[in-house]
Amino acid sequence: MASSSVFFTLFTFFSLFLLSSYAETLVFPLTHSFSKTQYNSTHHLLKSTSARSATRLHHHRHPHRQVSLPLTPGSDYTLSFSLGSQTISLYMDTGSDVVWLPCHPFDCILCEGKYNPSTIPNPGPLNLTSAVPVTCKSRSCSAVHSSMSSSNLCAMAKCPLEDIEISDCKSYTCPPFYYAYGDGSFIAKLYSDKLSIPTSSPSSLILHNFTFGCAHSALGEPIGVAGFGRGKLSLPAQLAINSPEIGNFFSYCLVSHSFDTTKVHKPSPLILGRYSVDEKMKQMKDYEIGYAYTPMLENPKHPYFYCVGLEAVTIGKMKIPAPASLRRVDGRGNGGMVVDSGTTFTMLPHVFYETVVTEFDKQVGPVYKRVYPVEERTGLSPCYYLDKGSSNVPQLLLHFGGNSSVVMPKRNYFYEFLDGGDDGKLKRKVWCVMLMNGGVEEESGPAGLLGNYQQQGFEVVYDLEKKRVGFARRKCASLWDNLNQH
Numbered sequence: 001m002a003s004s005s006v007f008f009t010l011f012t013f014f015s016l017f018l019l020s021s022y023a024e025t026l027v028f029p030l031t032h033s034f035s036k037t038q039y040n041s042t043h044h045l046l047k048s049t050s051a052r053s054a055t056r057l058h059h060h061r062h063p064h065r066q067v068s069l070p071l072t073p074g075s076d077y078t079l080s081f082s083l084g085s086q087t088i089s090l091y092m093d094t095g096s097d098v099v100w101l102p103c104h105p106f107d108c109i110l111c112e113g114k115y116n117p118s119t120i121p122n123p124g125p126l127n128l129t130s131a132v133p134v135t136c137k138s139r140s141c142s143a144v145h146s147s148m149s150s151s152n153l154c155a156m157a158k159c160p161l162e163d164i165e166i167s168d169c170k171s172y173t174c175p176p177f178y179y180a181y182g183d184g185s186f187i188a189k190l191y192s193d194k195l196s197i198p199t200s201s202p203s204s205l206i207l208h209n210f211t212f213g214c215a216h217s218a219l220g221e222p223i224g225v226a227g228f229g230r231g232k233l234s235l236p237a238q239l240a241i242n243s244p245e246i247g248n249f250f251s252y253c254l255v256s257h258s259f260d261t262t263k264v265h266k267p268s269p270l271i272l273g274r275y276s277v278d279e280k281m282k283q284m285k286d287y288e289i290g291y292a293y294t295p296m297l298e299n300p301k302h303p304y305f306y307c308v309g310l311e312a313v314t315i316g317k318m319k320i321p322a323p324a325s326l327r328r329v330d331g332r333g334n335g336g337m338v339v340d341s342g343t344t345f346t347m348l349p350h351v352f353y354e355t356v357v358t359e360f361d362k363q364v365g366p367v368y369k370r371v372y373p374v375e376e377r378t379g380l381s382p383c384y385y386l387d388k389g390s391s392n393v394p395q396l397l398l399h400f401g402g403n404s405s406v407v408m409p410k411r412n413y414f415y416e417f418l419d420g421g422d423d424g425k426l427k428r429k430v431w432c433v434m435l436m437n438g439g440v441e442e443e444s445g446p447a448g449l450l451g452n453y454q455q456q457g458f459e460v461v462y463d464l465e466k467k468r469v470g471f472a473r474r475k476c477a478s479l480w481d482n483l484n485q486h
Contacts, residue, residue, distance in 0.1 A: 029267030089122040093342040097231025097304035100213030101224040111222040133173040134190035141174035143232040184220030188213035229304035251461040253476035266477035291470030294400035301333020309401035316394030325447035337448040347438035383432040
């Protein structure tokens, strides 16, 4: 599903509400939709989130198969838009390539309790007013139906044969399309409207025929999604048609939360376009001037994925080479690591994961006592009692293709919480490694996922023109403040 998400706002004719705009840059607030009240314990929270991450990877490997595990909320980022006089909250998802909204009448199966109304205030559904249905002859219709020919699509729309032969099916609308995530699905129809985005220049940025899905039925998907993947119907791709400087370069910086909303006082900035770095920014703590860039890997089977190559992982002083399946994508579209804002935890293929955690345990096992019952209740492994502080926790580095290395902050790869107390014993500090076993490698889809938990505290850049992804350490809340002072 779209698991890490954000809120957009589409006004009448889709006028995008914008908090900051300068130097051909648009800045939006990403709001973290997590609420601990949805879980009866920290163990329940981690178990649900790890199960959803695993299901997300399974769906990426089998995109045409429905996976029955419903969405469990807790780690999503949302944007807010206004459509006409109505405001709508959408999840932001770099792992999907369609923008869709719930529309009246809306029937959502198994959706009760799937989100917290206090964190997603405008879930919809919406009443469409000025939107126009997309025709079966349009390129957008073909794109959403996996490049099916317009003749076949118009036949499905019941356009008469004689009209199909002379390409005169303009009055026949694009057939409904089915779209599945790792933990839900929906059926929608395509519509178009005019997207107007205010900018710092006298005139607004206008995108004619902005295309989106309008869903009247869904399974486990009560909230719409703003797809930011590499597909033709994603929001960046549609912006790039008229404004490549905005649509072909975007980034986000996720404020670190550790599943605790009291630690989050500012939104996470979503930045469309390049921004100028001033002296004040350079003096910010943890601000890295340059980015660690790694090339995007082309995927012939799943072209909308942001795939990169993971070359190795270093734990302490031990560098562990990654298998070939993580380093590259083969001719059938299998392999590579997907940078995915919609997955919480990073997933590694089984053998490589076991090698990594075994090395981790080798270095910290003599210092900390392992807690197997906590591992069973959280779905994470290994977990240890943190009675001696965290000074002995080894450093973790990810080495990507293009000679690019990223040093992970300690909070990005282990999670500290209290365990016990139910049986009268004192609560003890526990920490768990926040990497997950992606299962046995299959000859289908990506080998691994880089989740949003590991992306916290970094500005993650998607440079679509140069086909690369970049990482740089940031104080994301400070970045938000600085961008909005311009």
